[in-house]
Ligand code: HEC
Ligand code: HEC
Ligand code: HEC
C-alpha cells in the first residue's frame with residue numbers, strides 16, 4: 407500500500423521522500439510490535455506480529471519467544487502469553503491493539519493527523535467486532551472455546567466502543583496543530599460543509615439533543631459515544647445516565663476554556679473506562695441484545711444528525727444481528743431476510759458527501775421494524 411500511487415501522492419504533499427521508510431507511515435502500515443522474531447520482514451506490512459506480538463522474546467530479542475513453542479501440543483495459551491504472545495482473544499487487549507492503528511496512539515508516528523488527511527489520507531473509522539469479522543482467520547469451534555473461551559460479538563462491540571471513547575479523550579489534550587486543537591477529533595462534516603448565500607437554501611446542521619453546543623461550534627466526533635450510550639442504557643443504566651450527563655457537559659465545555667474542557671474530558675473518560683470493565687465482566691443474553699439493537703436504531707435515532715454517528719449505527723445493527731445468529735438466538739434465514747433493509751441503510755450511509763439524515767433514519771426505522779418482528 408505504501409508503494410501505491412495514492413501513498414506516493416500523500417507523501418509528496420507532506421514532503422516525505424519515501425513512505426515505506428517514514429515513521430509517520432510505517433508505524434501503522436508496517437509492523438511496530440517490539441521484539442520481532444527472526445522471520446520478520448518490514449515489507450510484509452501489517453504482519454502477524456503486529457497483532458499477535460513480537461515473537462522474538464520479551465527483552466530485546468533475548469529469552470525464549472513464543473514462535474517455536476506456541477503451536478506445540480503441550481503449549482497452553484497462558485504459556486504462550488507468558489512468552490510474549492498478546493492475548494488478543496481478550497476484548498480489551500484486542501481493542502487496544504487494533505485502536506493503536508485504527509484510531510491512533512501516543513506512540514511515535516501512530517496518529518493520522520488532520521495534516522495527513524488533508525494530504526489525501528482517508529478518514530480512519532473502526533468497529534471492533536465488525537472489523538474482526540472482516541479479517542477473521544480463526545475458527546471459534548469447541549476446541550477454541552475450551553482453550554480461550556468465546557466472548558461473542560455484543561461484548562466485543564460494546565468494549566470496543568467504550569475503549570474507543572476513552573482513547574480519543576486520553577489522546578486529545580496534548581495534541582494541537584499550532585493555535586488550534588487537532589481537528590482529527592472533531593466531526594469532519596462540521597467544518598467541511600457546503601453553504602450558500604441564498605436564503606432559500608436550508609442550513610444543513612441539525613439540532614442534536616446529545617450535544618448542547620452553540621451554532622457554528624466544531625462538533626466533537628461522537629460516533630463511539632453515541633454507540634456507548636446505547637449499550638450502557640441497556641447493560642448498565644446507572645452508568646449510562648452518568649455517561650450521558652458527562653457527555654453533554656463535555657460537549658458544552660469544549661466551547662469554554664481549555665482547563666474546563668480537559669476536566670470534563672477526563673471525567674467522561676473515567677466513565678467510559680468503568681463501562682468497558684462492566685461490559686467485560688458482563689454477558690449479554692437474547693433480551694439484552696434485542697434491547698441494544700432497539701436502543702441503537704430507535705432510541706438513538708434523533709442523535710444521528712451527522713454522518714459519522716450514522717455510519718456507526720448501521721455497523722452496530724449488523725454486528726448485533728450477527729451476534730444473535732452466532733449465539734443461536736435467531737436463525738440464519740430470518741437474519742438474511744433483514745439483509746435488504748440493512749443494505750438500504752448501508753447505502754444511505756455510503757457517501758458522506760451526500761448525507762441525508764432524514765433518509766438515513768427512514769432506512770434505520772425499516773431495519774428496526776423487521777428486527778422487532780424477529781424478537
Ligand atoms: C494511525 C495509523 C496510521 C498512520 C500513521 C497512517 N495510516 Fe494510512 N491507513 C491507516 C488505516 C487504519 C487505513 C485503513 C482505513 C480504513 O479503511 O478504515 C489506512 C489507509 C491508507 C490508505 C488507503 C488505503 C486504501 O485501501 O485505499 C493509504 C493510501 C494510506 N493509508 C497511506 C498512508 C501514508 C502514506 C501514511 C504516512 C504519511 C499513512 N498512511 C499513515 C492507518 C494509518
Ligand atoms: C489484524 C490483526 C491480526 C493479524 C495481522 C494476524 N492476526 Fe491472527 N488473530 C487475530 C485475532 C483478533 C485472532 C482471534 C483471537 C485469538 O484467538 O487470539 C487471531 C487468531 C489467530 C489464530 C487462531 C489461534 C487459535 O487459538 O485458534 C491463529 C493461528 C492466527 N491468528 C495466526 C496468525 C498468523 C499466522 C498471522 C500472519 C499470517 C496472523 N494471525 C495475523 C488478529 C490478527
Ligand atoms: C500495525 C497497525 C495495525 C494493527 C495493529 C491493526 N491494523 Fe487493521 N489495518 C491497518 C492498516 C494500515 C490497514 C489498511 C491497509 C491497507 O489498505 O493496506 C488496515 C486494514 C484493516 C481492515 C480492512 C479495512 C478496510 O476498510 O478494508 C480490517 C478489517 C482491519 N484492518 C481489521 C483490524 C483488526 C480487527 C485489528 C485488531 C485485531 C487490526 N486491524 C489491527 C493497520 C493495523
Ligand code: HEC
Pocket residue numbers: 520523524525526528529589590591592593594595596597598624
Ligand atoms: C475544525 C474544522 C475542521 C475539521 C473538524 C476538519 N477539517 Fe479538514 N480541513 C479544515 C481546513 C481549515 C482545511 C484547509 C482548507 C483549505 O486549504 O482550503 C481542511 C482541509 C482538509 C482536506 C483537504 C481538502 C482539499 O481539497 O484540499 C481534507 C481531505 C480534509 N480536510 C479532511 C478532513 C477529515 C477527513 C476530517 C475529519 C476527520 C476533517 N477534515 C476535519 C478544517 C477542518
